[in-house]
Amino acid sequence: MTHEAGWAHAPGALRGPGWLREPTDPNALVPSLWSRTAHKVEGDLVVGGMPLADLAAEFNTPAYVLDEDDFRGRARAFRDAFADFDVYYAGKAFLCTEVARWVAEEGLHLDVCSNGELTVALRAGIDPSRIGYHGNNKSVPELRRAVAEGVGRIVVDSSAEIERVGQVAAELLAAGTISAPQGVMVRVTAGVEAHTHEFIATAHEDQKFGFSISNGDAFAAVRQVGGLSGLRLLGLHSHIGSQIFDTAGFEVAARRVLGLHARISSELGVTMPECDLGGGFGIAYTTQDDPSDPAQLATEMTKIVEHECRALGIEEPRLSIEPGRAIVGPAMCTVYTVGTVKPVTLDGGAVRTYVSVDGGMSDNIRTALYDADYSCTLANRHSAAPPVLARVVGKHCEAGDIVVRDEFLPADIAPGDLIAVPGTGAYCRSMSSNYNHALRPPVIAVRDGAARVVIRRETEDDLLATDVGAR
Template sequence: MPTSHPSGWAHADGALRGPSWLRPPDDANRLVPHLWSTTADKDGTGDLSVGGVRLPDLVANVNTPAFVLDEADFRARARAFRDAFAPAQVFYAGKAFLCTTVVRWLVEEGLSLDVCSDGELTVALRGGMDPARIGYHGNNKSHPALRRAVHAGVGRIIVDSFAEIDRLAEIAREVPAEESGRGIGVMVRVTAGVEAHTHEYIATAHEDQKFGFSISSGDALEAVRRIHGTPGLELLGLHSHIGSQIFDTSGFEVAARRVLALHAQVADEVGVSMPELDLGGGFGIAYTTQDDPADPAQLAAEMSKIVEHECRALGVAEPALSIEPGRAIVGPAMCTVYTVGTVKEVELDGGARRTYVSVDGGMSDNIRTALYDSDYSCTLAGRRSEAAPVLSRVVGMHCEAGDVVVRDEFLPGDVRPGDLLAVPGTGAYCRSMASNYNHVLRPPVIAVRDGDARVIVRRETVDDLLATDVGAMDE
């Protein structure tokens, strides 16, 4: 969290020195490879390329801000999870970023898909995902949404409340098993009481939050009993998700131990051996040089070992494992490119100065810095500079003091209006959480590969902005 000071963050001790992990670079033009997609590169003139496409050339055609998605990188990360965790089923977490083109890539790479709204389900089906390979999440799924999912043939519904179980029971009476070919596949989301080391808003397995059934209170066991005793519902197993942006498997180990203990208890007391176990996702990525994420092979080896060890200790057969990476696949595969509008040096008490670099986007296309205190990196993307690096703050165009894109970064001291800046690691929860705050139009997503660029989500237009404004239609 930012250091507190009665006169505000700008006066806090150490505020102008930046975080302890951020060091002045020897060369402010150089990319830090593990922060970027695998095809990102800079040429001798300082122009940044992704997927063989020079960003200055791309910007000349599509303008800024724009999200640039490295197709080859996305596919490679998807395959890495698929292969490392095989035969476990890998469900891409669509909430990170979803469009029909991405769904088609997932289908081609053999992944399944996790959705958490009727809109995401619509995109999944339109993109050609087999509904049997879709999991449906959410803590407040309505009766119409559940009915549509069931009729579409969604393979698993992860229930989050007793009310949802009742709704599914009613729907099961409307759709007999002989008509659908099977009962409605149901998993029970449980809270394992694990405090993941992450921001409180993205830690999701401790007791005091909205998701799941508590293991310690007995609600989780009761939910299993109700599902098992309800005609038309097929109990698949337990689901646990401990949070997001997690860098080690210690939290998964504690969660797996508690969830598998419940799994064994169900076999003993309810008399049913559940065939599946989902340990969720939340695997971290490198946003800055302080982050050191594990690769899929390491995660798979450690998590499989945890499940094997706990099942052996409990004397139960290992259930089929599934996981739900989203950020870890799409996050590093995308960057955002902006145009600098203004550069301002602000003198603070004591003579210190802070450099503010304002770009033509902000919290409308990346709310994570304001919402989660997230850290990002960035680089000059359209030229090479020989100027000494200066600690800078990249801010957006919105009427909010908290509209910060990159809190601290060393940029060349001659950054000026018209320069291009690119921010890596923006694939997850940036375009998907984008808004029209200040009536700003949401940016496009451009997929790049082997020197070709194509729009897969177009930029919004003023007509889009006014389409739901009934008063504007009367003009």
């Protein structure tokens, strides 16, 4: 007999988080969590015109599936909404040669933060002047290459780095390798702590990035840059965190950063043409998330800057932002094959259903690292079974190897079924690993009913290529 208040109120029932509601139909998609072409046809999940079951049959699982139209559409939405800004795609979220080409074709700049990311950008044919280079510990060889290649801006993060890049630029100027001083931005910390996980909130004082505005370090850094002939000061750079859903934090940060901008102009007589407000715009991973769209963000951020500049009596600098997750995050999902389904009886008689898949923390570390929440759906068939609260876990030798902590799946979920997890475009492939000697999955781009591999699946030969003893 069914309990009159539903399964969640029955004796011994297992309750999920407060925001998670039992669905009427566990087969249905929540559109805000998925790429724009994702839909179901008689239970089969279709993305970019390709049934995931067909992709799994051809390319095996696990696999990342990248919706090209969705990626391009989100890139254009930021480009058009922020038409008076420079929009830098944050490559750290996910980058490969093909994606770098899409970024350029859609009129965006590209932000990189390592020599490897720079290599990908250059091989994709990105104009170096449209590349920004981040990082808190760039080496002399990295800086030398970036300057020699003509990278448009380097975001400096310490006094030592200012000296390094200044020396490198001066040497290359003297040698005739470059014809103008290297453009740099000074990264500042505005003392704004974004409402996010502490590991990804980056504007409070006690962390590794940037120069503090409040204690005078940022002003001193600007003065240091001004004393080096090889450098050209473009402006200040601020980043307040990640997975941010409103502009309240940007408002406080902009006030402090533009206040410093005005002080530098007044006291040092230096006019800085640019100002970067960073990225960190959030996406919907689950129904508890309610992100702003690019048009709304652009309207609010433009008003903030106009108001602050008017109050300070200064001209508005050329602004830039750095969306990464907000473009690629929803454009990708990960498809897995179910290996085992295990009901586990807990204290009090409640039962948790563990659904084990053929991937895990090697292809999505965010659940374990950030306590991140994800959603998922049965992807290969329609089920008439009632929903059951399940936990989707990986195959690694770790108790914390969880992919989706809590989600309703059909009660007849079984080995061989496919499960798809939305919102895996940002950081999942970028932070993937070979833990337990797992092979990293491929990235399959889909569009208009066609699929192509943009990053192939690793092989055991790849895995052993650096193992000297295996030769």
